Amino acid sequence: MKRSRVLGPGIALALAALALAPQASAEVERGELLAASCFSCHSIDATGNMPGLVGYPRDLMISQMQAFADGSRPATIMDRHSKGYSKADVELIADYIATLQ
Amino acid sequence: MTNIKRRNFLKAVGIGGAATVAGFGCAANGSATASRSAHVIVIGGGSGGATAAKYLKRFSPDLQVTLIEPSATYYTCYGSNWVLGGHASMDDIAQTYDALASRHGVNVVTDSVTEVDPAKRAVKTAGGTTMNYDFLIMSPGIDFRYDAVPGITAADAERVPHAWKAGDQTRILRSQLEAMPDGGVFVMVAPGNPFRCPPGPYERASMVAHYFKQAKPRSKIIILDNKENFSKQGLFVAGWAQHYGDMIEWVPSSRGGQVEEVDVANLTTISDSGLTTFKADVLNYIPPQQAGAIAMQTGLTGDGFWCPVNQQTFESSIHPGIYVIGDSSVAGAMPKSGHSANNQGKIAAAAIVNSLAGKDPLAPSTANTCYSLITPDHAISVAAVYALNAEGTLAGVEGSGGVSPADAPASVRQMEAIYTKGWYTGITADIWG
Numbered sequence: 266m267k268r269s270r271v272l273g274p275g276i277a278l279a280l281a282a283l284a285l286a287p288q289a290s291a292e293v294e295r296g297e298l299l300a301a302s303c304f305s306c307h308s309i310d311a312t313g314n315m316p317g318l319v320g321y322p323r324d325l326m327i328s329q330m331q332a333f334a335d336g337s338r339p340a341t342i343m344d345r346h347s348k349g350y351s352k353a354d355v356e357l358i359a360d361y362i363a364t365l366q
Numbered sequence: 367m368t369n370i371k372r373r374n375f376l377k378a379v380g381i382g383g384a385a386t387v388a389g390f391g392c393a394a395n396g397s398a399t400a401s402r403s404a405h406v407i408v409i410g411g412g413s414g415g416a417t418a419a420k421y422l423k424r425f426s427p428d429l430q431v432t433l434i435e436p437s438a439t440y441y442t443c444y445g446s447n448w449v450l451g452g453h454a455s456m457d458d459i460a461q462t463y464d465a466l467a468s469r470h471g472v473n474v475v476t477d478s479v480t481e482v483d484p485a486k487r488a489v490k491t492a493g494g495t496t497m498n499y500d501f502l503i504m505s506p507g508i509d510f511r512y513d514a515v516p517g518i519t520a521a522d523a524e525r526v527p528h529a530w531k532a533g534d535q536t537r538i539l540r541s542q543l544e545a546m547p548d549g550g551v552f553v554m555v556a557p558g559n560p561f562r563c564p565p566g567p568y569e570r571a572s573m574v575a576h577y578f579k580q581a582k583p584r585s586k587i588i589i590l591d592n593k594e595n596f597s598k599q600g601l602f603v604a605g606w607a608q609h610y611g612d613m614i615e616w617v618p619s620s621r622g623g624q625v626e627e628v629d630v631a632n633l634t635t636i637s638d639s640g641l642t643t644f645k646a647d648v649l650n651y652i653p654p655q656q657a658g659a660i661a662m663q664t665g666l667t668g669d670g671f672w673c674p675v676n677q678q679t680f681e682s683s684i685h686p687g688i689y690v691i692g693d694s695s696v697a698g699a700m701p702k703s704g705h706s707a708n709n710q711g712k713i714a715a716a717a718i719v720n721s722l723a724g725k726d727p728l729a730p731s732t733a734n735t736c737y738s739l740i741t742p743d744h745a746i747s748v749a750a751v752y753a754l755n756a757e758g759t760l761a762g763v764e765g766s767g768g769v770s771p772a773d774a775p776a777s778v779r780q781m782e783a784i785y786t787k788g789w790y791t792g793i794t795a796d797i798w799g
C-alpha cells in the first residue's frame with residue numbers, strides 16, 4: 266500500500282498489468298478472413314473500378330459466385346477465382362460481407 | 367516492487383505508444399483482473415507490412431501496432447513499368463503512411479530496424495531506439511545477390527540499374543531509356559526462379575517496347591533469361607508479335623541467356639564461357655535475390671535464401687513469435703507478388719489476433735492476381751486461389767485459376783487493361799488507404 270502511494274496509483278496499476286500476459290478480446294472468424302482477400306481488388310472504400318462489396322446482399326453474392334463458376338455470367342477473371350471456393354466458403358464470405366456497412 | 371519491474375515499466379512506456387492499462391473488470395470469481403493490450407511491431411511498410419499493420423487494427427482495434435519503415439514515401443514496383451513505358455509518372459506510384467496513422471491508429475515510425483533479438487523480443491533501430499514486442503511481423507521484401515555474377519556489384523547500380531525496387535532506380539532507368547538514340551539496344555538480364563514478380567521482366571520489356579515504338583522505333587530489346595520458360599509466356603510472345611513485330615528477342619539460358627559475367631565499363635554481358643556476348647546501350651541487370659537483409663541477419667532463412675514459415679499462419683519455422691510475410695517468405699505455390707504479400711499480411715494479422723484470443727488458427731484460403739500490360743490497352747492476367755494441402759503447403763485449388771484465354775478478342779484484352787488500372791487503385795487503397 267505504502268509503495269503504491271509512492272509510485273502513484275496509475276504506475277502501480279501499470280506494473281500489475283505488465284505482469285500479465287498480453288491480451289486482446291477480438292477474434293477473427295473464417296468468413297472475415299476469407300472476405301478480406303476480396304478487398305485486395307474490391308476495395309472496401311469502393312475506390313478503383315471493381316464493384317464495391319460493402320453490404321452486398323447475401324443471396325446475390327452466392328448466386329453470382331455460382332454463375333461465375335458455371336460460366337453463366339461472363340467474366341474476365343472472376344470465373345478463375347470463383348472456382349477456387351467451396352459452396353460453404355462462399356456462404357461464409359457472403360454472410361460476412363452482407364453485415365458490412 | 368523491485369527495480370527491475372520499474373525498469374521494465376519505463377522501457378514499456380518508452381515504446382512510443384506506452385503499454386496501456388485496459389480492461390479492468392470483474393472476473394467470474396469476483397476478483398479484479400487487469401490486462402494490457404499486446405504490442406505488435408511490423409518491420410517494413412511495403413505491400414505486406416502496411417497491410418498487416420492496418421488489418422491488425424481492423425481485426426482488433428485495442429492492439430498497439432507499431433510500423434517501422436525508413437521511407438516516408440513508398441514507390442510501388444507495380445506501375446513502375448508503366449513509368450518506364452512513359453504513360454505514368456512517379457507521383458502516380460507514390461504511397462504514404464498518413465491514412466495508416468490517422469485513420470487506423472497505427473503508430474508509424476520512420477526509422478529502420480538494425481537488430482532483432484528474438485529471445486528478448488526486442489528490436490533496435492538505426493535511430494537508437496529499442497522497442498519490445500509481443501509479436502513481430504517482418505515484411506522486408508528482397509535483397510540482391512550481387513555476388514552471384516562476377517564483374518558487377520551493388521555500387522554499379524547507377525550505371526547499370528536493376529529498377530527492381532521502385533524509386534530512384536526507376537527514374538535512372540527511365541532517363542537512360544530517354545537518352546538512348548534510336549536504333550539502340552536495351553538488354554535486360556532476368557533472374558532464375560524464385561524471384562520477385564515472375565511476369566515483371568516481360569511486362570517491362572512490353573512497356574519499353576511501347577515507348578520505343580513511338581519514340582525510337584529502330585531500337586531493339588533483348589531479354590537474357592536465366593531460365594527456359596517464363597510466366598504467361600504464350601500470351602506475352604503472341605502480344606509482342608502482334609504489337610511490336612520482332613523488336614523483342616527473348617534468349618533462354620540454354621541459348622546464351624545465362625549471363626556469367628558483366629563488363630560494366632562496356633555495358634556488355636558474357637555467357638557460354640565467353641563465346642557469347644551482348645553489347646547494350648542501356649543495360650538493366652536484375653540480380654538473383656534473397657530475403658530482406660534484416661530477415662537474413664535474424665537467422666530467419668536458416669541455411670537458405672528465403673524464410674520458411676508455417677504456411678497456415680506465416681509464423682517463422684525458426685523463431686516462434688516472428689511472422690514473415692511477403693517476398694521474404696516461402697509461401698508454397700504463391701508467387702512473390704504484391705497481391706500475395708497483401709493477402710499474407712491479412713493471414714498473419716488474423717493468426718496473431720486469434721492466438722491472443724486463445725483460438726486455433728484458421729484454415730486460410732487466399733488468392734493472387736497479377737495483371738501485366740502488353741500495351742496500355744492490352745492486358746493479360748494470371749490468377750489463383752490457394753488453400754493448405756495435406757502437407758501444410760499453400761497449393762493452388764484444383765480447377766481454379768490460370769491465365770487469360772489465348773484466343774480472347776481485343777475487347778477482352780482492353781477490358782483487362784481497364785481492370786489492371788482498377789486493380790492498382792483497389793489494392794493500394796487496401797494496403798495504404
Ligand SMILES: Cc1cc2nc3c(=O)[nH]c(=O)nc-3n(C[C@H](O)[C@H](O)[C@H](O)COP(=O)(O)OP(=O)(O)OC[C@H]3O[C@@H](n4cnc5c(N)ncnc54)[C@H](O)[C@@H]3O)c2cc1C
Pocket residue numbers: 409410411412413414415434435436437440442443444445446447477478479480505506507508529530531562563566570658659660691692693694702703704705706707735736737
Ligand atoms: C517491376 C515490378 C513490377 C511488379 N508488378 C507487380 C504487379 O503488377 N502485381 C503484384 O502483385 N506485384 C508486383 N510486383 C511485386 C511486388 O512489388 C512485391 O512482390 C511486393 O511489393 C512484396 O511486398 P513485401 O512487403 O514483401 O516487400 P516490399 O513491398 O518491398 O516492402 C518491403 C519494405 O520493407 C522495408 N524494409 C526493409 N528492411 C527494413 C528494415 N531493416 N527496417 C525497416 N524497414 C525495412 C523497405 O523499406 C520496404 O518499404 C512487381 C515488382 C516489380 C519489381
